[in-house]
Every structure is written in C-alpha cells, then in structure tokens.
Amino acid sequence: MNDMRIIERGTLVNDIKISAKGVQVYYADNHAIKDVDVEIEDKTVTAFIGPSGCGKSTFLRCLNRMNDTIDICRVEGHIAIDGQDIYDPQVDPVQLRAKVGMVFQKPNPFPKSIYDNIAYGPRIHGLARNKAELDEIVEKSLRRGAIWDEVKDRLDAPGTSLSGGQQQRLCIARAVATEPEVLLMDEPCSALDPIATSQVEELIDELRQSFSVVIVTHSMQQAARVSQKTAFFHLGNLVEYGETGKIFTNPEDSRTESYITGRIG
Amino acid sequence: MSDASMDSTAPRQSRTLLETDARTRRRNAAEKRFRMYGLAAIGIGLFFLIVLAASILRSGLPAFTQTVLSVDFVLTQEQFDKAEGTLFKTKAYEGYFNAALVSQLQSQGLEAEVDAKAAERILGKTGSTIREFYRANPDQLGQEVRFDLSVSSRVDGYFKGRVTRDGFVESRFLMLADLDLVDALTEGGIIRQQFNWNFVTGADSGVDNPGGAGIGASVVGSFFMMLVVLVLSLPIGVAASIYLEEFAPQNRFTDLIEVNISNLAAVPSIVFGILGLAVFIQFMHLPQSAPLVGGLVLTLMTLPTIIISTRASLKAVPPSIRDAALGLGASKMQSVFHHVLPLAAPGILTGTIIGLAQALGETAPLLLIGMVGFVARGYPETFAAGFTDPNSAMPAQIYTWASRADAGFYEKAWGGIIVLLLFLLTMNIIAIILRRRFERRW
Numbered sequence: 001m002n003d004m005r006i007i008e009r010g011t012l013v014n015d016i017k018i019s020a021k022g023v024q025v026y027y028a029d030n031h032a033i034k035d036v037d038v039e040i041e042d043k044t045v046t047a048f049i050g051p052s053g054c055g056k057s058t059f060l061r062c063l064n065r066m067n068d069t070i071d072i073c074r075v076e077g078h079i080a081i082d083g084q085d086i087y088d089p090q091v092d093p094v095q096l097r098a099k100v101g102m103v104f105q106k107p108n109p110f111p112k113s114i115y116d117n118i119a120y121g122p123r124i125h126g127l128a129r130n131k132a133e134l135d136e137i138v139e140k141s142l143r144r145g146a147i148w149d150e151v152k153d154r155l156d157a158p159g160t161s162l163s164g165g166q167q168q169r170l171c172i173a174r175a176v177a178t179e180p181e182v183l184l185m186d187e188p189c190s191a192l193d194p195i196a197t198s199q200v201e202e203l204i205d206e207l208r209q210s211f212s213v214v215i216v217t218h219s220m221q222q223a224a225r226v227s228q229k230t231a232f233f234h235l236g237n238l239v240e241y242g243e244t245g246k247i248f249t250n251p252e253d254s255r256t257e258s259y260i261t262g263r264i265g
Numbered sequence: 266m267s268d269a270s271m272d273s274t275a276p277r278q279s280r281t282l283l284e285t286d287a288r289t290r291r292r293n294a295a296e297k298r299f300r301m302y303g304l305a306a307i308g309i310g311l312f313f314l315i316v317l318a319a320s321i322l323r324s325g326l327p328a329f330t331q332t333v334l335s336v337d338f339v340l341t342q343e344q345f346d347k348a349e350g351t352l353f354k355t356k357a358y359e360g361y362f363n364a365a366l367v368s369q370l371q372s373q374g375l376e377a378e379v380d381a382k383a384a385e386r387i388l389g390k391t392g393s394t395i396r397e398f399y400r401a402n403p404d405q406l407g408q409e410v411r412f413d414l415s416v417s418s419r420v421d422g423y424f425k426g427r428v429t430r431d432g433f434v435e436s437r438f439l440m441l442a443d444l445d446l447v448d449a450l451t452e453g454g455i456i457r458q459q460f461n462w463n464f465v466t467g468a469d470s471g472v473d474n475p476g477g478a479g480i481g482a483s484v485v486g487s488f489f490m491m492l493v494v495l496v497l498s499l500p501i502g503v504a505a506s507i508y509l510e511e512f513a514p515q516n517r518f519t520d521l522i523e524v525n526i527s528n529l530a531a532v533p534s535i536v537f538g539i540l541g542l543a544v545f546i547q548f549m550h551l552p553q554s555a556p557l558v559g560g561l562v563l564t565l566m567t568l569p570t571i572i573i574s575t576r577a578s579l580k581a582v583p584p585s586i587r588d589a590a591l592g593l594g595a596s597k598m599q600s601v602f603h604h605v606l607p608l609a610a611p612g613i614l615t616g617t618i619i620g621l622a623q624a625l626g627e628t629a630p631l632l633l634i635g636m637v638g639f640v641a642r643g644y645p646e647t648f649a650a651g652f653t654d655p656n657s658a659m660p661a662q663i664y665t666w667a668s669r670a671d672a673g674f675y676e677k678a679w680g681g682i683i684v685l686l687l688f689l690l691t692m693n694i695i696a697i698i699l700r701r702r703f704e705r706r707w
Contacts, residue, residue, distance in 0.1 A: 098594030108585035121593040
C-alpha cells in the first residue's frame with residue numbers, strides 16, 4: 001500500500017449537491033441496498049468503494065434513475081438533487097439524465113464518428129443553435145476530455161477505432177458535452193491499462209472544478225488518489241462515509257478497516 | 266501453500282515433444298475426418314446446385330425462342346370487301362394467305378404444295394388473325410404487310426427437338442408430309458427462329474395456344490404483390506418487434522404473443538390462403554384474383570418471419586449502446602431510433618429479404634384467392650390499375666402451365682422458372698447493396 005498518495009487536503013465546505021435518505025433498492029425479492037443515507041458535495045470527487053456485489057453500482061445508478069430501465073428493480077426512499085426529489089412523479093428521468101451524466105465501466109462509444117459521438121447529446125438537447133456553435137461545443141468537450149490533441153485531425157473517424165483508454169476519455173467528453181451538473185462514473189478505469197488509467201484519473205481531478213463527480217471503483221488506491229470523500233459499502237449497507245484521508249488512515253468501523261487492509265472482500 | 270505444489274515431490278514422467286502420442290494422433294485424425302465431412306457436404310451441395318441450374322437452363326431456355334413464319338402479304342380493298350361478304354369470312358382470309366405463302370415459295374424457286382389443311386396444321390387458324398388486323402387497321406389495305414405468325418406447338422417442338430421424325434406418329438394434328446413442307450419453308454427462310462419477346466412481356470394464353478403464352482403479366486403481378494408485402498410487412502413487423510423487444514413489459518401476455526408469433530411462422534401457407542379467401546374476399550369484398558389481396562395474404566405469411574428476425578437482430582445490439590444513449594439523456598425512443606435500429610438494420614434487411622423471397626415463391630394461397638394463370642385479361646392496358654385488376658403471379662403461372670396437357674407449356678413452365686429466379690436474384694442483389702450501405706454508415 002506504499003503507492004497510496006493520500007494528499008492532505010483542506011477541508012473545504014462545499015454545498016450539498018445530492019442528498020439521499022433511507023434509500024432501499026430491491027431486485028425482485030433481493031434487498032440490494034439497505035437504508036442508505038448519504039450527502040454528496042458539489043465540486044468534489046466522491047468515491048464509492050466496497051467488495052463486488054455490495055451495491056455501490058446499484059446505488060450509483062439510482063442517482064440518475066438508470067435503474068428504471070430494469071423491470072424488476074424497485075427503489076424506495078428519498079434522493080434529492082439541489083433539494084428536488086428526483087423520484088417525484090413529476091420528474092422526467094430523461095431530463096434528469098441530462099443533468100446527471102454517466103460514464104460506464106466498459107467504454108461504449110456509439111459506432112459513429114468521433115464528432116457525432118460528442119455532438120449527439122447537445123443535438124438532442126438543443127444546446128447548439130447552429131453548426132458553428134456545435135463545433136465549438138465538440139472542441140470544448142474533447143479538450144475537457146483531454147483527448148482533443150489526439151483526435152482533432154480525425155473527427156470523422158469512427159469512435160470505435162480508438163484505443164480503449166481513448167474511447168473511455170471520448171465517453172467522458174461525451175458525457176461532459178451535455179453540460180451536466182453531476183458526473184457519475186461506474187468503474188471507469190477497470191478496462192484500461194495503467195497509463196490510460198492515470199490519464200483518466202488526472203482528468204477526473206480536473207473535472208472536479210466544474211462538476212460533482214461520483215466514482216465507483218474497485219481499486220482502493222484509485223479512490224485514495226482521486227477522491228476527497230469516500231463511502232464504503234458492504235452487503236448493501238453504507239458502512240462508513242467521510243473524508244478520504246480519514247477513511248483510509250483512521251476508519252471508525254472495523255469492517256472498513258478489514259476491507260482496506262485486505263482482510264475481507 | 267496451494268494444492269498445486271502438493272505432489273511436487275512425486276517423480277514426474279518426462280514426455281518428449283518430438284513424437285506425437287496416441288491420444289493426440291486420435292484427436293488430429295478426428296479433426297481431419299471432420300474437415301473431410303464438411304468438404305464432402307459442400308461438394309454434394311454444389312453438385313446438386315449445378316445439376317439443378319443445368320436442367321433448368323436446358324429445359325427452360327427454349328421457351329425464350331420462338332419459331333415464326335414470315336410472309337409478305339398484300340390484301341386489296343376489293344379482296345377485303347369480298348371476304349367480308351362471304352359466310353365463312355375467316356376461311357376466305359385463309360385462302361388469300363395460303364395463296365400468298367405459295368407465291369412466296371415459288372418466287373424463291375421452291376416448289377411445294379400447300380393445301381389448306383396442312384397450313385392449318387402448321388400455323389393454326391390464320392384467318393382470324395389476319396381479319397382482325399385489317400379490321401383494326403383498314404389503312405393498311407393494298408399495302409405490303411409482313412406477318413410474323415408463330416407456328417403450332419408441334420412444329421415449334423420439331424425445331425426444338427421435342428418432335429422428331431423417328432418414331433413419328435401421324436395424327437390429325439401433324440403429318441409427316443407437313444414436316445417436309447416445314448423443311449422446305451425453313452430452307453426458303455420463311456420459317457425461322459427468333460427471340461420470343463412475347464414470352465417475356467406477354468400474358469397467359471388459352472390452353473390450346475402455348476406459342477402465345479407469356480409470363481410478363483405475372484411478373485407485373487408478382488411485382489405489385491411484393492410492393493404490397495414490403496410496404497405493409499416491413500413497417501408493421503419492425504414496429505411490432507421494437508415494441509415487443511424494447512418497450513413491452515415482460516409478462517404472461519407478451520409471452521403468449523411471442524409463442525403465437527413463433528407458431529404462425531410454421532403455419533402452412535395454404536391456411537393463410539383460405540383465411541385470405543374468407544376474410545379479404547368473402548367478408549371485406551375486395552376484388553378477386555387481385556395482387557392487392559395476394560399481397561395482403563402474403564403479408565400475413567411474411568410478418569412472423571420479419572418479426573422473428575428483427576427481434577433477433579435487436580437483441581444482438583449490445584445493451585451498452587442503449588445505456589450510453591439513455592445516460593446522455595436520450596429518451597427511450599431516441600435511443601432505439603438513433604442507435605439501436607441502425608445497428609440492427611442489416612439483420613432486419615436480411616430477415617425481410619428472406620420473408621419476401623418466401624412470399625415470392627408461394628403458390629398455394631394464390632390459387633385459393635384465384636390468382637391463377639389465365640386471368641390476366643386486358644393486359645397491358647390495365648397496367649395502371651394493377652393492384653385491383655385480376656392478375657397472376659409467377660409461381661401460380663408456372664403451376665398452371667405445368668398442369669396443362671400441351672407439351673409446349675412444359676418448356677414455358679421451365680422458362681417461367683428462369684424468370685422467377687432472375688427476379689429473385691435481382692431482389693437479393695438490391696438487398697445486399699442496401700445492406701452494404703447500412704453497414705458502411707458507421
């Protein structure tokens with residue numbers, strides 16, 4: 001565990017972006033998330049860690065209602081973004097997902113050109129009035145995705161022709177292009193090699209300037225490197241949530257300690 | 266310590282890599298055998314394909330040629346008036362025609378006896394053809410007109426090797442002396458073979474006139490039916506599959522629909538035919554024998570095929586693409602139409618072309634709704650109203666010809682099969698080109 005660079009960061013107090021209270025998730029009869037309370041801050045990277053099957057991805061997918069697409073999934077409790085309940089019957093999940101972007105575990109660019117990959121979101125949300133504005137959005141998003149220099153000469157090439165790490169950065173740029181307020185990342189580096197991983201991690205740190213980033217990761221080192229806040233999930237429970245430095249150096253719960261020292265999970 | 270290192274103390278048998286052991290040899294032999302089976306299977310398949318193609322071409326190509334007798338003929342106003350004044354008008358015209366035939370033979374220095382009976386055996390009844398022509402075109406009276414008359418089916422068969430002099434049995438339809446006359450006419454260039462445009466463009470004839478039978482009207486009928494099938498079954502089938510695959514909740518009701526669609530794909534086509542007869546013709550009073558009704562019946566038949574293949578290709582689109590679109594804030598419909606459907610398009614196209622090809626070759630349901638050969642009347646003037654006018658389709662036409670007694674229809678049936686296969690080939694080529702286009706898009 002020597003490679004963990006836990007940076008002592010000033011405990012800035014940010015606004016609460018997402019607040020979840022008493023969240024329960026059921027897959028048919030399986031109680032996957034048990035009574036989770038968590039408050040996620042704005043302009044912060046929050047990491048969800050925990051062993052496989054502990055429910056961290058499930059909880060992440062509750063935050064932009066991606067679980068709605070699964071027939072047997074049922075969500076109870078209260079999740080609010082900026083104080084508005086996202087499970088309110090009046091909330092359209094499509095509108096919510098424009099506000100809460102998502103990056104998936106496996107890079108999943110559309111089988112279209114790089115340009116069209118980025119432009120798709122702004123197009124369907126009507127963010128650009130004309131071609132020039134769209135071009136501008138595409139360039140800005142690709143720059144924010146730290147991939148502009150690599151693809152600027154071949155925007156017409158299919159997104160699927162890029163390497164794995166480039167594809168994932170393209171997906172991040174694509175998510176950023178719709179100007180979301182929260183960016184959810186479900187194990188974004190699990191399919192990437194170490195170099196691509198470090199590029200994506202640097203990118204996540206930059207994205208913190210503008211977004212609230214929630215990242216699910218299997219790698220504790222990664223959580224320690226990129227996040228300010230860490231939540232530890234175990235068997236559907238949120239065991240511990242707090243400053244990343246504190247979770248990794250001085251956990252309160254014995255289960256957290258067992259996990260980060262490698263005895264469980 | 267893991268279990269793997271447990272027996273590290275036991276002596277290990279060292280095996281050389283330079284020699285193949287019995288087990289490996291057996292496995293290699295099995296692999297080689299299997300490859301041989303595969304090659305043999307492909308070889309047998311190709312052999313039968315070649316035999317099939319060769320026999321179709323051998324039997325069908327003669328249908329595209331036709332034996333005609335050309336005579337330069339002049340009919341004066343006087344002769345016309347005289348013929349119109351007699352009791353047996355066509356007989357009179359026949360007399361004029363035979364005289365012209367004889368004089369043409371003589372002008373080429375050939376001496377032959379043409380009596381009226383022999384001319385009739387060779388040419389059929391020419392009188393009515395000539396009378397109809399001059400009644401329709403009175404301005405041609407007194408001018409030289411070249412008549413290309415197709416010879417009788419037996420004489421045509423003599424040129425195509427169907428009728429030979431060995432073992433020839435004289436009958437009231439053809440005498441041995443007629444063949445001598447035919448040979449003389451051929452020598453004089455009066456009888457010759459030419460490409461049979463009438464077969465490609467014409468309509469079916471009566472049972473006694475195989476020479477005049479053409480498949481053109483049925484090609485048009487089949488084309489109209491395919492249009493109806495395509496226009497109805499593709500949108501309905503794709504919409505149904507998208508709903509079932511992407512939107513429908515998984516419950517007992519959708520399961521039931523699914524099972525029924527699979528069952529429908531296996532229902533014999535004649536059942537659809539009788540259903541079409543009962544519903545479209547007897548209940549809805551749509552016109553009989555019309556390509557519209559044929560198309561509707563074939564649509565019912567094609568739908569399950571298209572739905573099953575479309576669902577399969579929708580299922581094959583990775584869910585990560587749907588997630589990506591939804592995660593960006595696309596609605597369900599946007600994710601399906603912008604991303605899933607284009608990816609599934611090649612598969613949908615393949616299913617559609619299989620369904621259409623099936624429908625194109627279907628005969629049984631068409632017989633039940635009356636789309637049999639000889640109904641194409643008034644062709645080609647009724648082209649425009651083609652969807653509701655009586656017509657036939659290629660397979661039904663071929664079936665009708667194959668069941669007729671005259672041997673001349675036999676080669677027409679084979680020729681019809683060639684046209685049917687060409688039509689099918691064209692359809693498939695278009696589908697392949699379209700699929701290439703779709704695949705290249707991303």
